[in-house]
Amino acid sequence: MIAAIRKLVVQVDETRIEMGREVLPPIRRAVAMAVIANPFAGRYSESLEELTAIGEELGGLLGAKCVAALGIRPEQAQSYGKAAIVGESGELEHAAAILHPKMGATLRREVSSGAALVPSAKKMGGLGTAIDVPLGHKDAAYVRSHFDAIEARIGDAPRAAEILVAIAVTDGGRPLARVGGLQVSEIKGQDGLR
């Protein structure tokens, strides 16, 4: 383990009834969060490779936590997203180093595929800061029914020298999606877009 993890939090949010209508099957969304020590807190470092390696590790760890919490097979995962909140002794680029270079590959392994971009968000924050993790279909970014977001937040994180890293995985789109656009049934799944 490269990341020094203080705490892991896994949440599952299951919607069964929306606007008085039964959602069948219920839609389940998981978000897994790790609170890690920021190795570059309080100093400028030109190279951020250590954080990139942490991102690679957490893509697998948090992706697996989500899939396990949903109780699904990896191929049943439908959408995903990622985010990070950097404590005040760090800088925004630290989130980028975790999220962008290598996290996607290990996350995709846990959900068995993923031609589409993993949508992301990042911010600086303190204890209890919430971040909306964007969600998109894992195989085709244009699937409109799966454009969504899920909040990630931990009451006691991130402290100044910490980073909160979140990955979200779902087994469905929005509960009563009905605004048209590309449908799951129309996915070709080759270019990541459609």
Next chain:
Amino acid sequence: MIDILRIFTHVEDIFHEFGPAPVTPLRRGGAVALIKNPFAGRYVPDIAPFMEELKPLGLDLAHRLLAALGCRASEVQGYGKAAIVGAAGELEHGALWHVPGGYGMREALGWKDDAVKGAAAGQPGNALAIVPSTKKVGAPGATIDVPLTHVNASYVRSHLDAIEIRIPGAPAADEIAYILAMSLGPRVHARLGGLTAAQIERWDGQK
């Protein structure tokens, strides 16, 4: 059976809090059932019968939390309960949870289980302690700190704790979030003395 709008589970593994990491991280969590408030927007004098309707929900939610924690009932060391009532309801609607939430969880943890009797000398069952609680009227996304105490003796100092629970987007004005929480151990760096779990001997739910 009451219709559940949404089920929300929260599980955390605490590896350390800047001190020496224990061999086993502290696992704790909460489960929330979001339901429509049948009394929203009006004063209903006689609400007590609703407690009976909530009983299956208490037991069901306790089993869901055990599943999310991935543990056996016998591994649960601390517990608590809470309610957040949406803006069109009153605090008393949260109080409806005391009996079905508390006794439902205690039942799931072996309160009525004869097999548990005598697990320790003089122990008449498991989950003997009152389930500590908080409640509030709150907006969507309100946080609530759910108090936790040892399941068999409220005075066990190492297990006096709290876990923050928050459901993004809920409860709406006409909804209620009923919450149960459990922990599988003491505070991660508990070191303030007092009654320990090993010293429980009265088995009266307190000491």
